[in-house]
Amino acid sequence: MSQQMCNFAVANPRRRYEKRFRKGNAANKNHLQYNRQIMATKIRLQRHGRKGYAYYPIVIADSRAPRDGRFIERIGSYNPNTNPATISLDFDRALYWVEVGAQPTDTVRNILSREGVMLMKHLRGGVKKGAFTEEEALRRFEAWKANRDKIADAAKAKKAEKAAEAAKARFEAEAEQNRLKGESVAKKKAEKLAAEEAAAKAALEAEVDASEVAADEAAAE
Secondary structure, three states: OOHHHHHHHHHOHHHHHHHHHHHHHHHHHHHHHHHHHHHOEEEEEOOEEEOOEEEEEEEEEEOOOOOOOOOOEEEEEEEOOOOOOEEEEOHHHHHHHHHOOOEEOHHHHHHHHHHOHHHHHHHHHHHHHOOOOHHHHHHHHHHHHHHHHHHHHHHHHHHHHHHHHHHHHHHHHHHHHHHHHHHHHHHHHHHHHHHHHHHHHHHHHHHHHHHHHHHHHHHHO
16 A cells, blocks of 8 residues: 555545444344344254154254254254153253254243253353352252252152052052952852752752652552
8 A cells, every 4th residue: 555545544534434334234244144043043842753652852943944854953852751751951052052042942941941951041141240150150050950859859759659559559459359259259159069068958858758758658568
């Protein structure tokens, strides 16, 4: 650049400002385009498996893509066929995607909330705003996680107790049914035996009566 052009650039700061403004506009356009791409990204379930036994990978996909079509990344899976439902989740990747603006579906949001992803996003937001320190955020998250595990263990224990009570009730009902059936069989056997004994006694009495009649007739002759 010649000395004359340099002097012109120094003497005209507006030109330098306009140049920076044009660069800033281009950067803003790229930033907006990136944000639009992120906002068009969804976290959703894909249906896999056979009829009557479906399981669902949790994927990051373009909202315009078909539900079970191409996806950007798989971050976990959800299997509702077990009791309770089995959830496998890459926590760090899930947190990354929700922090950059990917929108979860209602079902996936419930899964992320259950796994603590949405809480961690909220806590990290508080750290960025200066509401509390990163150590405090981690302490709150660990306290929530411990309470969640405690509730889950209590629910499992209660479920196991109910299952044991149900098994005991079934055993007692079956034992009572077997007892009644045994009594019924024994009663029928006793009735059959009594009938056989009565029939034998009647036959014996009839035979004795016949012998006496024959004896009487022989004596009369």
